[in-house]
Amino acid sequence: MKNNLFLMMILVLSILTQSSQCEKEKVSTEKSDLAELAITLDQTAWFCADNCRYNFVFREGEVVTRRFSKPNDETPLWTCNRTLSGKDWQAIVEALDIDNLIDTEETIGCPGCADAPIETVRVESGDFAKEVRMNQGESVPSIQPLLDEIRAQAEELKNQENCQ
Structure with missing residues (x-):
């Protein structure tokens, strides 16, 4: 009887342990799946006279840049579609560590508190989407390589x- 009870407890514990383990969502970086990958950087300044918000959407082969007059404007002052070189796209993809991104909090610090400009990074691929908000220029060690790469490319854009 004691043996049966002991075996039952082990069985229940093993089932509970297995069912409580969560699997992280994976984003495939296989070449055939990269066409779905989109990485967005949105930079918003609340107290400004003009050009208060920039939005950059990076995809394989293209980058779309939008400039907005005011932070809450839905219609951009201008939109520019440019070709994104294979080298620039590869640099972004290599900087993306999806496991670190998944583990990163969605809000870092207090974005916009004390009137600081805000940055939002969004990574989407198929059914997967993850967004991280922070004060503009803030360091986030878990995703810093990605931030460095997209910020540098955004500054150049x-x-x-040629699009203004």
């Missing part, structure tokens, strides 16, 4: 005159 802001400074190009």
